[in-house]
Amino acid sequence: MFESMLFTMVALVAILSAFFVTKCRNPVNSALCLVTNFLCLSVFYVMLDAPFMAAIQIMVYAGAIMVLIVFVIMLLNIGSVGKSRYTHGLLGAGVLGFLFFIIAAKFVAGGEVANRVGNVTSQVVLDYGHTELIGTAMFTEFLLPFEIASILLLVAIIGAVILSKRKV
């Protein structure tokens, strides 16, 4: 009962803050609403027995990516748009967004999620620790994607440096 109450409240906050991201005139307000949404998702990850992913979500998304976005907003000195229009194509975008939701809801309602195929239950997460479970999977079965991700980050750093130079 407590879990469903918590889920409903946090889901409402997440949906409201997501809606305000698309609606605020000032991009700094949008950024703050997006941080609220990320924190709500962190609460969901803890409820889903994934505490390590909740911590990583706060550190990477709310802590690094949003700081970068707010930094760029402040650097380019973008204020409120004033009286001019800041949206376009509301009706078409609303129809398309609703269509995406209907398609996704049909997928959810039209099938059944398979039964448990693995052996990681809540008790296993409590016994071994979530970090150890992710570490075991990451360094044995998913080692190649892990190494490729490091190369991806290197390429992204080089790309960001080159794109922001004044004279290449």
Add this chain to the structure above:
Amino acid sequence: MISVYHYMILSAILFAIGTFGVLTRKNMIVIFMCIELMLNSVNLTFIALSRHLGNMDGQIFVFFVMTVAAAEAAVGLALIIAFFRNKESIEVDDFNLLKW
């Protein structure tokens, strides 16, 4: 009880709101923020299904989605800064040189 279907419907709602934001706003940075919203909704689906199926594969994939999102944030924001340096504006309506 909160089943996996609740999380999947919530993720679909967040994805639809993100799509609405990408198609609606003119400011490039707000469009980028709505793209991050869509990525996060997919992360929520992955972790909910991973807990339901009892497998760690979904959470490993979320790890890599977060890595790719961070790299994309760095490069995308550098691109936005380059756009701003060129034209003093970051509204998508102003970049229409390729339009017929």
